[in-house]
Amino acid sequence: MDFREALADVAAAVDRLIAADPFPETVAPDYLAAAVRDYPARGGKRLRPALVCWSGGLFGAPREKLLLPAAATEVFHNWTLVHDDIIDRDDLRRGAPTAHVTLARAVRERFPEAESARLGADFAILCGDLQQAWANDLLLRGITAGVRAEVIAGCARNLQRRGGRELIAGEALDVELSLRDPASVTPEEIRRMIDGKTGALLRFAVETGAMIALDTPDPAHETVRKISEFARLCGLAFQLRDDHLGIFGDARLGKPLGNDLREAKPTLLLVTAFRRAEEPARKELRSLLSRPDTDAALLDRAREIMTACGAAAALETEMRETAERAAEMLAAFPACDARQWLLDFAAATAARLS
Amino acid sequence: MDFREALADVAAAVDRLIAADPFPETVAPDYLAAAVRDYPARGGKRLRPALVCWSGGLFGAPREKLLLPAAATEVFHNWTLVHDDIIDRDDLRRGAPTAHVTLARAVRERFPEAESARLGADFAILCGDLQQAWANDLLLRGITAGVRAEVIAGCARNLQRRGGRELIAGEALDVELSLRDPASVTPEEIRRMIDGKTGALLRFAVETGAMIALDTPDPAHETVRKISEFARLCGLAFQLRDDHLGIFGDARLGKPLGNDLREAKPTLLLVTAFRRAEEPARKELRSLLSRPDTDAALLDRAREIMTACGAAAALETEMRETAERAAEMLAAFPACDARQWLLDFAAATAARLS
Numbered sequence: 001m002d003f004r005e006a007l008a009d010v011a012a013a014v015d016r017l018i019a020a021d022p023f024p025e026t027v028a029p030d031y032l033a034a035a036v037r038d039y040p041a042r043g044g045k046r047l048r049p050a051l052v053c054w055s056g057g058l059f060g061a062p063r064e065k066l067l068l069p070a071a072a073t074e075v076f077h078n079w080t081l082v083h084d085d086i087i088d089r090d091d092l093r094r095g096a097p098t099a100h101v102t103l104a105r106a107v108r109e110r111f112p113e114a115e116s117a118r119l120g121a122d123f124a125i126l127c128g129d130l131q132q133a134w135a136n137d138l139l140l141r142g143i144t145a146g147v148r149a150e151v152i153a154g155c156a157r158n159l160q161r162r163g164g165r166e167l168i169a170g171e172a173l174d175v176e177l178s179l180r181d182p183a184s185v186t187p188e189e190i191r192r193m194i195d196g197k198t199g200a201l202l203r204f205a206v207e208t209g210a211m212i213a214l215d216t217p218d219p220a221h222e223t224v225r226k227i228s229e230f231a232r233l234c235g236l237a238f239q240l241r242d243d244h245l246g247i248f249g250d251a252r253l254g255k256p257l258g259n260d261l262r263e264a265k266p267t268l269l270l271v272t273a274f275r276r277a278e279e280p281a282r283k284e285l286r287s288l289l290s291r292p293d294t295d296a297a298l299l300d301r302a303r304e305i306m307t308a309c310g311a312a313a314a315l316e317t318e319m320r321e322t323a324e325r326a327a328e329m330l331a332a333f334p335a336c337d338a339r340q341w342l343l344d345f346a347a348a349t350a351a352r353l354s
Numbered sequence: 355m356d357f358r359e360a361l362a363d364v365a366a367a368v369d370r371l372i373a374a375d376p377f378p379e380t381v382a383p384d385y386l387a388a389a390v391r392d393y394p395a396r397g398g399k400r401l402r403p404a405l406v407c408w409s410g411g412l413f414g415a416p417r418e419k420l421l422l423p424a425a426a427t428e429v430f431h432n433w434t435l436v437h438d439d440i441i442d443r444d445d446l447r448r449g450a451p452t453a454h455v456t457l458a459r460a461v462r463e464r465f466p467e468a469e470s471a472r473l474g475a476d477f478a479i480l481c482g483d484l485q486q487a488w489a490n491d492l493l494l495r496g497i498t499a500g501v502r503a504e505v506i507a508g509c510a511r512n513l514q515r516r517g518g519r520e521l522i523a524g525e526a527l528d529v530e531l532s533l534r535d536p537a538s539v540t541p542e543e544i545r546r547m548i549d550g551k552t553g554a555l556l557r558f559a560v561e562t563g564a565m566i567a568l569d570t571p572d573p574a575h576e577t578v579r580k581i582s583e584f585a586r587l588c589g590l591a592f593q594l595r596d597d598h599l600g601i602f603g604d605a606r607l608g609k610p611l612g613n614d615l616r617e618a619k620p621t622l623l624l625v626t627a628f629r630r631a632e633e634p635a636r637k638e639l640r641s642l643l644s645r646p647d648t649d650a651a652l653l654d655r656a657r658e659i660m661t662a663c664g665a666a667a668a669l670e671t672e673m674r675e676t677a678e679r680a681a682e683m684l685a686a687f688p689a690c691d692a693r694q695w696l697l698d699f700a701a702a703t704a705a706r707l708s
Contacts, residue, residue, distance in 0.1 A: 023514075027523045028546070029530045033487020083483060111473070111533045119529070122441040125479055126526045129437060132486055133518020140511045149504035149571075157494045160377075169381045172480045175473070176383045177677060179465045192382070218501075225537040 001337065003344035010053050013063075015192045017071045023134045031106035033100050035127045035289070036134065039078040042094050046076035048073040050207045051345070055209030055227050057086035057338035065145050069155060069208045074140035076163050077129030077201055084171060086121050086128075099348065112326065121222025135159075139208075148214050155208045161219075162204035170196020177266045182289065183282075185266040191236070194268075199235030206231040217243035226329055233326035238349035240319040247303060258299045264289040273311035281305045323350035355691065359699035364407050364424065367417075371425045377488045385460035389453050389481045390488065393432040396448050400467045402427040402559045405699070409563030411692035419499050423509060423562045426492035430517050431555055433485030437523060440475050440482075454478035455544050476519035489513075493562075501566050508571025509562045515573075516558035524550020531620045536643065537628045537636075539620040545590070548622075551587030560585040580683055584696070587680035592703035594673040597621035601657060602666065618643040627665035635659045677704035 001009065018040045049070035057065040057354045084090075085098040092098060096104070103118025111119075139159060143150045173193040177185050206227045207219050214223060246260040247269060260267055269283075277285055288298055294325045306342035326346040330339055355363065356497050372394045400480035403424035410420040413550075439452040448454060451459070458474025465473075493513060498507045527547040531539050560581045568577060600614040601623060614621055624639075631639055639659045642652055660666045680700040684693055 028527050032526050112534050125437055126522050129522050133514040137514040140507055149507045153494055153503045153507050160487040160491040168480050168483050172386050174384050178591050
């Protein structure tokens with residue numbers, strides 16, 4: 001199997017498991033139960049479950065021990081999206097209405113007089129809460145697939161650390177940094193935010209696979225730490241690439257350009273440009289932020305400033321080196337299909353192909 | 355020790371443990387870390403931790419195995435309050451500002467231009483999420499105090515069921531019932547809501563103590579089920595008493611009277627009255643709901659209708675019988691201090707003394 005086939009293979013198994021899972025069944029009201037199932041059922045690439053399975057496979061765990069924890073990782077990812085979408089006031093997620101929008105509609109149909117938008121957000125808070133519990137339950141049920149209780153408990157503690165603390169604190173930091181003057185934000189703060197918001201759950205995914213395969217409850221185990229650093233670097237490379245594409249991407253592919261300027265989003269690219277550019281370029285760059293009239297000409301001017309000061313090149317170098325360092329982390333491990341897919345994953349995150 | 359001394363004893367131990375716990379330390383921004391610690395540090399009666407310790411004590415577990423799970427139960431209770439306070443738009447909790455109000459203030463101090471009320475709610479969502487993870491972590495760390503990993507994993511799964519599903523679905527049902535015409539709400543729906551919102555975490559508390567003492571990962575263990583039913587009945591008695599006091603209480607003690615009428619809150623008392631009263635009393639009772647001008651005279655009229663149709667007496671009988679049934683559940687277990695405190699707890703919830 002090549003990378004895409006291997007990814008589709010994991011996705012199919014995890015999709016089946018999530019769709020058949022009984023956890024949400026007894027939730028009432030029925031529209032809330034439907035919302036609990038909704039995001040996890042929307043598919044997506046299932047990269048995090050694949051990381052659980054491939055990391056586990058690399059160290060010799062059989063697939064059946066990995067599937068419940070893999071599904072847990074995906075459901076955990078999805079509850080953070082539900083709460084994130086409330087906080088970001090987003091209306092769409094993977095082409096369909098966000099949870100709070102769907103729930104507001106359900107309220108409006110049943111109670112035309114009610115404050116439906118606000119109640120939709122209220123129910124969406126509870127929807128994410130229920131999914132957080134569902135994710136924990138899926139992980140803990142790994143015991144029923146033959147993982148030792150001590151190992152599952154170690155993985156579950158690690159989920160509270162990586163997913164419950166680092167990831168959520170990363171989201172909070174993201175909210176806080178977006179309120180700050182971008183010129184006051186340090187690269188270290190952005191890296192910390194990326195390590196939390198993007199890196200933490202990727203680390204949890206590979207750590208879980210490795211801990212199950214190595215039969216250890218300890219995420220500080222030397223091998224687990226190596227594969228964890230691999231995932232952290234992949235997350236960083238992915239985010240650097242994402243931020244770079246937001247300014248230098250091709251408008252015909254991927255995400256709309258210039259949004260990061262319009263929202264004055266403190267990316268590592270922008271913050272680096274503020275540190276490297278000198279007056280008057282620095283002042284001009286600031287004048288290009290938060291403008292509702294951001295167009296191709298203004299975007300081009302921002303590109304010129306970011307390029308001239310060396311920020312763009314510095315980011316491209318860091319992006320490439322980060323992806324290379326990620327790949328090097330795997331060199332110590334035996335060559336096998338799983339290792340190749342992980343290498344392909346590292347290449348794909350940096351290239352944003354997947 | 356009498357009941358109050360025993361309760362104060364548990365509270366002191368749990369307070370110390372929560373105050374010293376490192377979980378929130380690495381959370382950023384700092385005002386979010388402070389909010390994560392805030393509710394759990396506000397004290398309160400610590401009834402849920404006491405239930406863990408007394409149930410565990412009844413079946414012979416040493417205190418040191420019970421304290422981390424007891425603290426987990428308290429922190430879990432607190433995160434549900436943080437999200438509940440957002441949903442209920444409450445400003446005060448135990449005499450101090452609610453989490454979203456405190457966080458809005460922190461935002462306003464730092465970012466005077468920002469939409470602070472909304473951002474306060476956003477950060478409070480994340481605050482509750484972090485506390486949910488903290489609670490899970492505290493419980494899982496029970497292993498470090500000598501509880502078998504398999505037993506802790508069983509308790510952790512049970513937390514997702516009782517706290518993560520039944521309790522949250524109970525809150526959702528509470529929101530939904532408050533949108534409905536009270537005359538359309540059935541007593542069964544209210545009982546289900548009470549079993550979730552009030553009963554589920556009380557059940558988790560006693561189940562956890564018993565599972566640790568009996569060294570079993572199975573909440574369906576016969577003894578665990580008995581003590582669980584005890585807690586469910588206590589929760590029901592407490593809620594019936596609370597609803598009764600909201601109409602028939604003494605205004606000089608406890609909560610303000612008439613709020614349940616003003617908010618047309620579908621309590622078991624009100625719903626029973628709607629089922630028992632005949633026209634025109636039924637119609638008059640409906641006219642007394644949702645009125646901003648609810649005063650002593652209107653409240654008296656509601657009391658008369660609820661009394662005349664027999665709803666008040668029916669509720670008082672159910673309240674008393676429920677508390678008695680709870681006490682009977684304990685009769686099979688050996689007499690000891692812990693059993694006496696649990697009996698006192700049952701009496702206190704029905705009498706709302708504590």
